Amino acid sequence: MHKDMDRRTALLAGLAVAGVAPHALAQTAPPAAGQGARPLTLADSTETIDLWPTPPVPNSPQSEVTTERSKDPAYNDRFVTGITRPRMAVFRPKSPNGAAVLITPGGGYSWVVVDKEGYEMARLLAAQGITAFVLFYRLPHQGWANGADVPLADAQRALRLIRHHAPRYHVDPARVAATGFSAGGHVCASLLTRFDAQVYAPRDAADRLSARPDAAAPIYPVIAMAAPAAHMGSRKNLLGENPTAATERAYSPHLHVPANAPPCFLLHAEDDASVPVANTLMLREGLRAQNIATQTHLYPDGGHGFGLRLARGKSVEHWPDLFLHWLRQTGITT
Structure with a gap:
């Protein structure tokens, strides 16, 4: 079982000093029903945590818009753009087991998926006693x-x-893990490799705590920023039209794996026509070079963006069972 008592003691000490953050935990509502709205198949979480005490201000005006893509009354499939108040939607289990997972949905850095790679995963985890936090992060090109x-x-x-x-x-x-899908997998991979990078000025007591996840699971992730493996849409949205080779390298997580990266769970379908499986293999190579415990699962079919619902009937269908078992193996759950 994963037991790092020194780190656990330090974290708990930090919490005792920091106390509870002074700002309210539900300042901004989750993404609204938005364009193409229709009744929700399942109720959304209504609890959120705003990330920043003072909302960040973009250089150009943005307006948050949520769009419904699903035409099937059996499920919702929304995405959100124009996020200026980044926040987490919280899914609390009835009987929390002490574990938590931060979920970063995909969307090619063009938008952030709400249901398929966010809320659906959060509900699965909450049903297992895991408190799930779905992150609606800012989009780099907006x-x-x-x-x-x-x-x-x-x-x-x-x-x-x-x-x-x-x-x-x-x-x-x-016992806080992270998982992410597609471009959200790039966010997850960046977090597990650059958790110590100072990419913002500390704001309050929370920023004295570690950003290192205790385990990480990038799922069919965008990793490479250079051709031929790069997902060019994500690359353009993240780095612009013509990034330099140095910039491509700086934002390719597999090239920056530290010796203290957390254990990882990797998953990809080999017939992924959007984000080549080479992305996961590159990340695996980088992790293995640093002797980071890594469990890798490759499947012949599944395509891209299967999440939970679209994995049904394919060889990748039972990946959530493997993921939950891995969480137990790493000590995130008991």
Whole structure:
């Protein structure tokens, strides 16, 4: 079982000093129903945590818009753009087991998916006793001065706030994992490799806590920023039209794995036509080079963006069972 008592003691001491953050835990509502709205198949979480005491201000005006894509009454499939108040939607289990998972949904850095790679995963985790936090992070190309760093800044801040509010959510601050999908997988991979990078100025007591996840699971992640493996849409939205080779390298997580990266769970379908499986293999190579415990699962079919619902009937269908088992193996759950 994963037991790092020195780190656990330090985290708990930090919480005792920091106390509970002074700002309210539900300042900004979750993404609204938005364009194409229709009744929700399942109720959304109504509890949120705003990331920043003072909302960040973009260089150009932005307006948050949520769009419904699903035409099937059996499920919702929303995405949100124009996020200026980054926040987490909280899914509390009926009987919390002390574990927490930060979820960073995908969307090619063009938008952030709400349901398929966010709320659906959160409900699965909450049903297992895990407190889930779905992160609606800022999009790098939507008016931010330090655009390429804002998704990581939001993810670091989110991880720290989960630990900061650990007593409120009955969470063990030394059992906080991260998972992300597609471009959200890039956010997750950036967090597990650059958790110590100073990409924002500390704001309050929460920023004295570690942003290192205790385990991380980038799922069909965007990793490479250079051709031929790069997902060019994510690359353009993150780095602009013509980034330099040095910039591509700086934002390719597999090239920056530290010796103290957390254990990782990697998953990809080999027929992924959007984000080549080479991305996961590159990250695996970088992790293995640093002797980081890594569990890798490759499947012949599944395509891209299967999440939970779209994995049904394919070889990748049972990946959530493997993921939950891995969380137990790493000591995130018991």
